[in-house]
Amino acid sequence: AFGIFLVLNIRAQARGRMLAGEGVYARWSLDEDVRKKEEMESREDGRNAIVASRILAVFLFLVGLGIFLADPEGNLLFLGLMAVISMILAVVAGLYSASRVKGLDEEGADVVFFRDGVLWRSEFYHFDGWIRRLESVLVDQGFVVVVFDQRKGRVVFRGRHVLRIPIPRGREAEAVEVAVAYDLRPDAGILAY
Numbered sequence: 428a429f430g431i432f433l434v435l436n437i438r439a440q441a442r443g444r445m446l447a448g449e450g451v452y453a454r455w456s457l458d459e460d461v462r463k464k465e466e467m468e469s470r471e472d473g474r475n476a477i478v479a480s481r482i483l484a485v486f487l488f489l490v491g492l493g494i495f496l497a498d499p500e501g502n503l504l505f506l507g508l509m510a511v512i513s514m515i516l517a518v519v520a521g522l523y524s525a526s527r528v529k530g531l532d533e534e535g536a537d538v539v540f541f542r543d544g545v546l547w548r549s550e551f552y553h554f555d556g557w558i559r560r561l562e563s564v565l566v567d568q569g570f571v572v573v574v575f576d577q578r579k580g581r582v583v584f585r586g587r588h589v590l591r592i593p594i595p596r597g598r599e600a601e602a603v604e605v606a607v608a609y610d611l612r613p614d615a616g617i618l619a620y
Contacts, residue, residue, distance in 0.1 A: 438553045441543045445551075450542030452608045453601050457538065461593045469548055480520030484513035538592055540605045545573055547590055562587070563617045564609040566602050569594055574617055587620060 445451060457465065491509025495502045539546040544553040554561035554575060563574040573590040594602045 434558065437555060438551065441541075441553050441555075442546075442551050445539060445541040445544065445546065452540040452542070452605045453538075453598075454540075455538045455595050455598060457593060458595050461595070465548060477520055481517050484517040487516070488513040540571070540608075545590065545592075547592055552590070561609065561611060563611045563613040564606045565613055566594070566599075566606050571602050571605060574613065574620070589620075 456462075487509050491502075491506045491513075495506035537546065543555070544551060546552075552573075552575065553559060558577070558579040560576045560578060561573070562576055563572075565572050570591045570593055573592065574587065575590075576587050577584050579585070
């Protein structure tokens with residue numbers, strides 16, 4: 428818990444600096460048509476996360492029930508524990524997805540390019556060099572492309588990731604300035620990826 432506190436505290440401080448305007452390279456509101464598309468995709472992702480968490484919750488409960496039915500005397504506590512974990516999982520996933528969608532409604536899918544990270548689709552990508560390391564930022568065919576390496580965390584999230592952030596109309600020159608500000612040109616390996 429203390430380790431998680433340290434990580435989240437560093438992220439919270441970085442986000443606080445970003446919201447205060449320190450080290451912000453650009454802040455965009457997306458064009459209305461792009462915003463609607465992004466909101467629809469994010470809502471769909473949220474619904475998929477809720478369905479997946481409910482399936483996992485039912486599976487965990489069924490495992491607990493199966494073990495309980497095999498030996499009712501010794502596994503009543505185990506069944507109760509699995510039921511509680513299943514309910515917590517279902518509730519937490521629902522709250523998380525609802526808060527992301529609410530954040531989209533309030534923030535309007537804004538994009539903030541910040542010295543230490545990027546706020547995109549209501550999610551703050553903090554590039555601290557330890558958990559996530561920024562590898563490259565470039566402009567390509569109407570998008571700012573942010574490439575980063577996820578070094579720590581759950582295995583499914585580790586590895587190289589790409590954010591393709593649409594450039595609002597009239598902000599093309601500012602997008603180039605953003606890429607120059609990060610000063611991380613892609614090497615051959617990143618371009619091949």
